[in-house]
Every structure is written in structure tokens, then in C-alpha cells.
Amino acid sequence: MASVTASDSNTRQTPAPKGRGSVAYWLVQRAMQQRELTVVLVTLFVIIYFGIVNSAFYTTANIITVAQYLASFAVIGFGEVLILVIGEIDLSAGAVYLTSPWFMYFFWTSGMPIGWAIVVTMACCAGIGMINGLITVWLNVSSLIVTLAVNYALFGIVLIESNDIQVDMPGQTGHFSVIFGVGAWSTILWAAAMGLFIWALLKRTRFGLHITATGGNLLGAAESGIRVRRVKVWCFIIISCASGFIGILDAIRIGSINPGSSGLDTTLPGIVAAVLGGTALTGGRGTIVGAALGAIFLGVLEDGFNLIGVNANWFYLAEGIMILVAMIANTQLGTVARRFRR
Amino acid sequence: MTEAQSALGEASPTRDAAFDVVLETVGLTKRFGAVVSLRGIDMHLRRGEVLGLVGDNGAGKSTLVKILCGFQPPDAGKIYIEGKEVSFRSVADARRIGIETVYQDLALVPQLTVAQNLFLNREVTLFGRVGWLSAGKMRQLAKNYLEDIKVEIPDIDAEAGSLSGGQRQAIAVARATRQNAKILLLDEPLAAMGARESALIVDLVKDLSRNRGVSIIVIDHNYTHLFELCDRLNVVQRGRIAVDQQVKDTSVEELTKLMVSEYRRELTAGQQLLEQ
Numbered sequence: 001m002a003s004v005t006a007s008d009s010n011t012r013q014t015p016a017p018k019g020r021g022s023v024a025y026w027l028v029q030r031a032m033q034q035r036e037l038t039v040v041l042v043t044l045f046v047i048i049y050f051g052i053v054n055s056a057f058y059t060t061a062n063i064i065t066v067a068q069y070l071a072s073f074a075v076i077g078f079g080e081v082l083i084l085v086i087g088e089i090d091l092s093a094g095a096v097y098l099t100s101p102w103f104m105y106f107f108w109t110s111g112m113p114i115g116w117a118i119v120v121t122m123a124c125c126a127g128i129g130m131i132n133g134l135i136t137v138w139l140n141v142s143s144l145i146v147t148l149a150v151n152y153a154l155f156g157i158v159l160i161e162s163n164d165i166q167v168d169m170p171g172q173t174g175h176f177s178v179i180f181g182v183g184a185w186s187t188i189l190w191a192a193a194m195g196l197f198i199w200a201l202l203k204r205t206r207f208g209l210h211i212t213a214t215g216g217n218l219l220g221a222a223e224s225g226i227r228v229r230r231v232k233v234w235c236f237i238i239i240s241c242a243s244g245f246i247g248i249l250d251a252i253r254i255g256s257i258n259p260g261s262s263g264l265d266t267t268l269p270g271i272v273a274a275v276l277g278g279t280a281l282t283g284g285r286g287t288i289v290g291a292a293l294g295a296i297f298l299g300v301l302e303d304g305f306n307l308i309g310v311n312a313n314w315f316y317l318a319e320g321i322m323i324l325v326a327m328i329a330n331t332q333l334g335t336v337a338r339r340f341r342r
Numbered sequence: 343m344t345e346a347q348s349a350l351g352e353a354s355p356t357r358d359a360a361f362d363v364v365l366e367t368v369g370l371t372k373r374f375g376a377v378v379s380l381r382g383i384d385m386h387l388r389r390g391e392v393l394g395l396v397g398d399n400g401a402g403k404s405t406l407v408k409i410l411c412g413f414q415p416p417d418a419g420k421i422y423i424e425g426k427e428v429s430f431r432s433v434a435d436a437r438r439i440g441i442e443t444v445y446q447d448l449a450l451v452p453q454l455t456v457a458q459n460l461f462l463n464r465e466v467t468l469f470g471r472v473g474w475l476s477a478g479k480m481r482q483l484a485k486n487y488l489e490d491i492k493v494e495i496p497d498i499d500a501e502a503g504s505l506s507g508g509q510r511q512a513i514a515v516a517r518a519t520r521q522n523a524k525i526l527l528l529d530e531p532l533a534a535m536g537a538r539e540s541a542l543i544v545d546l547v548k549d550l551s552r553n554r555g556v557s558i559i560v561i562d563h564n565y566t567h568l569f570e571l572c573d574r575l576n577v578v579q580r581g582r583i584a585v586d587q588q589v590k591d592t593s594v595e596e597l598t599k600l601m602v603s604e605y606r607r608e609l610t611a612g613q614q615l616l617e618q
Contacts, residue, residue: 206465206473213451213462220449224463225434284453 035278036290038330042276043297046322050304057307067188068253070299072097074191075246076270077277077291078198079239084274085202085215086232087283088143092132093243093270095154095263100125100244101169101251102158102259108170117170118180118248122241128154129240133233143236155262162259169251181252190249194242199288201238211235216284243270269298276326297326362389363425364557365410365525370419371581372405379405381581383419387525390555392547394568394589396597397578406578407561411443411527412436423525440524444514444531452503456495457484459502460517487520492549493542508539512546519550526550526558532567540570547571565594579604 050057076093083090103124107117132150136143171177181187202208213221214228222228251257275281276297277290301322305315363386370383380402387393397403408414410421412430420427423439430436433443450459457480466480467473485498493512495505502510511531518526531547532540550556551573562568568575569589577585577597585600 204475204477206467206475209454209458209465209475210463212453216451216453217449220451221462223433223445223449226463284451 035287036293038333039276039278039290039293039297039326041333042326042329043293043300046297046300046304050300050307053304054307057304062303062307064184066296066299066303067185068250069302070295071187071191072246072250072266073269073273073298074292074295075194075242076239076267077273077295078195078288079242080271080274081277081279081286081288081291082198082202082211082235083143083239084271084279084281085211085283085286086235087215087218088136088232088235089271090132090147090236090239091144091264091267092128092147092150092154093239093263094266094268095151096125096128096240097243097247097250097266098257098261098263099154099158100247101257102162104248104251105167105169105257106161114171114176121248122244125240125244126237128244129237130233132240133236136236137229137232151263151267158259164259166256166258166260168256169254171252172255177252181249187246187249187253191246194246195288195292198238198242202286202288207231207234212284212286269295272323273298276323276330278330298323363387364389364423366422367410368420368422370406370409370416370421372402372409372414372417379581380409380416380419383578383581383583385576385583385586387557387559389557390551391574392551392558392560392572394572394575395559395561395578396563396565396568396575398563401578402581403561403578407443407527407529407559410436410559411441437521440522441527442518442521442523442525443527443529444511444518445529450502450510450514453501455501456488456498456505456513457481459513460484460487460520462517464521488516491516491519491546491554493546506539508535508542511535511539511543515543515546515550519554519556524557526556528558528560530562530564530567531560532562532564532571540567544570565597569594577601580608 047057056062076097079093080090100121103121104114104117107120108114112120128150132143132147135141135146171180172182177183179186200208202211210221210226210228210231213224213226214231218228273294274286274291276294277287277292279286279290301319305318310318365385365387367383367385370380371378372380383402383406385393395403395406405414409416412433412435415429415431421429423441428439430439436443451462454462457477461480461484465473466476466483468476481498488495488498493516495509495513502513505513515526515528515531528547531543535543547558547560548571551558560568560571562571572589574588575585575592575597576583577600579585579601584604585597587597
């Protein structure tokens with residue numbers, strides 16, 4: 001341990017005292033300092049693996065498919081990073097993702113222009129986030145339970161209102177559709193924009209600092225005058241709005257909405273993406289870049305298994321094992337990497 | 343500021359000429375149900391003085407501190423700050439008047455850097471309320487301030503969680519004084535610290551009081567720590583200030599003797615009461 005630290009400071013002062021070996025060491029050391037290192041490695045591994053097994057993996061068409069898979073994982077993952085940093089969890093994000101196109105559809109069929117239908121739907125999503133947040137912070141109910149309840153409630157609302165009948169989404173034509181979901185790169189670009197926004201919010205603004213402070217030392221943050229409850233409620237609002245928006249885009253892309261699925265299958269990949277990326281489940285630490293990489297990993301995994309034709313019955317077993325392997329690699333490599341950080 | 347100022351009352355009745363008295367209490371009392379915690383605390387604190395508050399558990403020490411930092415109001419009695427009567431309704435009120443408390447839990451965020459902690463909730467920002475952080479400026483200001491008060495932190499970009507206990511304590515104190523605290527309340531500032539760590543805090547406390555005119559109250563029950571840090575000691579016993587001594591005029595032995603004899607006196611008084 002001590003020797004590692006010593007050589008660390010040596011290489012910093014004199015970049016290459018022993019020629020190439022030290023440069024390599026310096027590179028390794030810099031790489032090891034990145035919290036997202038492991039997820040980069042496992043993602044590279046699966047990309048290379050699927051590329052070797054099936055050359056169709058690298059075609060543009062397939063890359064678009066992967067991008068469309070992972071957009072929702074990524075956006076929900078970004079939101080979950082904020083929520084995990086404040087030491088909470090949101091299990092309703094996937095339900096909001098599935099419900100918001102229904103809201104938009106109901107508003108549209110009741111005669112609202114499509115643009116307004118989206119705006120009002122986003123307001124509803126903000127409202128759902130606010131309910132999650134307010135019940136969690138003011139009534140002191142665990143966010144795990146609150147958001148799980150909201151998850152089921154939203155599923156129920158959709159089933160009741162739709163009479164369990166699949167419908168076609170509005171907004172399938174013209175420039176509007178290309179920008180909002182139908183364009184091949186539309187969803188992934190929106191996801192990237194939201195990622196950039198949330199990254200800047202978390203790492204570059206006063207509000208982001210207060211998010212970290214709230215998750216890192218709740219009592220201390222409150223003592224220094226930060227309104228920790230308000231910070232938490234805002235985080236719930238942000239994840240709901242982000243999930244709802246990407247939900248609308250995906251629904252317009254696919255063209256129809258089906259009331260038959262519960263949100264958890266969409267929420268949990270988002271949480272997995274965040275945690276694989278290096279965000280702590282215990283609060284105070286989060287990385288948006290990591291969540292993006294985690295989402296890429298999951299997207300590549302789903303697409304790759306489809307591409308190489310894994311038997312549908314084997315799909316979930318394979319996915320579960322791969323996630324487990326990635327996470328174990330994460331913690332094991334994390335132990336090694338910690339030695340390289342001062 | 344407004345609430346605090348509206349709470350300012352008439353001038354202090356005593357020590358009109360003694361302008362250097364920054365804090366004075368007259369007859370502070372507090373009871374919790376049948377338990378009388380404070381029975382008339384008269385104390386004062388001079389500008390740039392380090393005053394130690396010592397006493398057994400249940401003596402009233404912590405109640406007194408909670409009143410001074412604005413956590414609870416007293417039942418009766420008055421508090422004067424710089425000669426003017428004040429009453430605080432909250433910790434925030436006391437803070438606005440210039441009384442800062444550094445708790446043992448330190449209120450630092452382990453995942454934030456030294457500079458980010460120093461500026462927590464007082465960040466330097468661009469563009470109004472959303473607040474794009476001026477990270478470089480905060481870093482520079484933090485560096486300058488720490489140099490100013492002679493606190494040496496090897497790496498200002500280090501996360502607070504990676505620092506030693508003494509360094510963390512120093513940063514918590516620095517944060518309080520950076521926000522213009524006139525009076526600092528330190529709760530066991532040397533608890534669980536090695537000799538080198540202690541020296542860091544002792545130097546900081548001495549520098550703040552001698553060179554910057556900050557008045558400091560140290561709460562502790564370790565005499566060695568208090569003799570190292572303080573100019574004057576107040577012993578709190580049974581809800582009163584039992585002993586008020588300059589540190590240079592006394593010793594650990596003498597104070598212990600005083601406390602024991604006071605305790606014996608009360609014990610005999612109690613026994614006599616029982617025998618009657």
C-alpha cells in the first residue's frame with residue numbers, strides 16, 4: 001500500500017524517469033483513478049465478443065437498434081443516479097415511462113393539440129414525482145415503498161382507463177415525428193441531451209452540490225441551512241419528468257401502446273445501469289457518465305443475445321448471469337482501483 | 343438579519359464601560375418539568391477570550407450551550423451580545439447575530455472537497471439562483487482563507503472524508519469563522535485526537551482569538567484539553583457557575599479540590615436536611 005503511494009508521487013513529479021515502463025504505469029494509474037473503469041472494460045468486452053460471434057453486430061442498422069434499446073435505460077439511469085445520490089430509490093420511474101404516453105393519448109383524444117398534450121403530460125409527470133417526494137420526506141415513508149405503490153397505482157390507472165385495449169399513438173407523421181422518436185437517432189440524441197443536462201446539474205451547479213451534500217451528510221447539510229427536503233422532492237420531480245418524456249418518445253417511435261406491462265421491468269435496468277456505472281446504493285456518490293456506460297452495456301447485452309439467437313427461454317438466465325459477473329468485476333476491480341486513488 | 347435585529351432590546355445594565363464584553367448572561371434559568379437544569383447562570387465572555395465550560399454530566403453545561411446557540415430559549419434571564427439584549431428563536435437567529443456552533447459531528451460532507459465544504463450553502467455562483475458554480479474562484483478563496491488562518495491542508499481538492507480528524511475539525515472551525523462568527527461554541531474540539539492533531543486545533547483556536555478577536559467558548563470535561571486551550575475556566579455545578587478562574591491562576595489539582603469540596607458541602611447539607 002505504502003509503496004504504491006510512493007511510486008505514485010514519483011511518477012507525478014517526473015513523468016518518465018524509467019522510459020516506457022513508467023509511462024505505461026502512469027496510464028494505468030490514471031485509468032484506475034476513474035470510477036467508471038470497470039464498466040468501460042465489461043462493455044468493451046461484450047461489444048468485442050458479440051462483434052466476433054456475429055459480424056452483423058457492427059452494421060449501422062444494428063447500432064441504431066442498440067441505441068434505441070438503451071435510450072430508456074440511460075434516461076431512467078440518469079434519474080436514478082440523482083435519486084441514489086440523495087439516498088433514496090425510485091421504483092416508479094418505469095411506470096411513469098409506460099404511463100405518460102397513455103396520458104398524452106387521453107389528452108389528445110379529448111381534443112387537445114398534440115404539442116399541448118405533451119406539455120400537460122409532462123406536468124402530470126412532475127406531479128407524480130412531487131407526490132413520490134412529498135410522501136417520502138414529509139410523511140417519512142420509505143421511498144422504496146412509496147414508489148412501489150405509485151408504480152402499481154399507475155399500472156392500475158392505465159388498465160382501467162384503457163379497458164386493457166392496445167391503441168395507436170398519435171403524432172406519427174411529418175417533422176414532428178422525426179424529431180420526437182421516429183427518426184433513427186432521435187431517442188438516443190434526446191437521451192444524450194438529458195444526460196448532459198443532468199450531468200451539468202449534478203456536477204456544475206449549486207443545486208447539484210446540495211444534492212451531494214444531502215446524500216452525503218443529511219444532518220450536516222440541514223445544519224448548514226440547505227433545505228434537504230426540497231432538494232429531495234426536486235430530484236423525484238426530475239426523474240419523473242425525464243422518464244415520462246423518454247416514454248413518450250419511445251411510444252411514438254414504436255407507434256402503439258400496450259397496457260399490459262408493469263413498469264418494474266423498465267425501472268430495474270435503469271437502476272442496474274446506474275449502479276454498474278459506479279453510483280453507490282448508499283448515497284452521496286453518483287456518476288452520470290457511469291450510468292450512460294451501464295446503459296450501453298445493458299443495451300448491447302439485450303441486442304447481442306437477440307442477434308446471436310440465444311433461445312428465448314435462456315435469455316433472462318444469461319442476462320442475469322452477465323449482470324452478476326459485471327457487478328462482481330466492478331467490486332473486485334474497485335478494491336484494486338482504490339489503491340491508486342491517493 | 344431582520345428578526346435578529348428586532349430582537350435587540352435595551353442596553354446591558356452592567357459593565358457599561360466594559361466594551362470588550364461580547365457576551366453576558368444574567369440569571370439564566372431553565373427547568374424541564376420537575377428538574378431544574380439551570381438556576382441562575384451569570385457569566386460573561388470578553389472579546390478574543392477563550393472560555394472553558396466544564397462540569398459533570400447533568401450539571402447544566404449542555405443546557406447552557408443549547409440556550410447560547412439558539413436551540414432552546416431560557417425560562418428566565420437575559421442574554422446580552424455586545425451590550426445589547428438579544429433573544430433568539432432558532433439556531434439560525436443566533437447565527438445571524440454571529441454565534442456559530444461547531445458540533446462534534448462536524449457537519450462536513452465527506453464526499454465533497456475541502457473548498458466545497460468551506461462554501462457549503464454559501465457558494466460563489468454565476469447566473470443567479472440556479473447557480474452555475476465558480477469552482478475556480480471558490481477554490482482560490484478557500485486556499486487564501488486557509489493560508490490566512492494558517493491551517494495547512496495538503497490538498498485542497500481532497501474529499502473531506504479522506505482527511506484526518508484534526509484537519510476536519512479545523513475545516514469545520516474555518517467554515518464557521520469565514521462566515522464572520524464573533525462567538526464560536528466548540529463542543530469537545532480535541533475529543534479522540536492525537537498530539538499532532540490537537541496541536542493543529544490549539545494553534546487555530548489561539549490564532550483566531552488573539553489575532554482575529556474571535557471569542558470562543560469550549561465545552562469539554564477533559565481538564566487537560568481545557569488548560570491547553572483556554573484563558574479562563576467556568577465550572578458549572580448544579581445549574582450554577584460554581585468556579586470562575588483564570589487558567590494562569592489555577593491548576594488541575596486546585597480545580598479538582600474546589601469541585602470536590604463543593605460536592606462535599608452539598609452532600610453534608612443534603613444529609614443534614616435528611617436528618618431533620
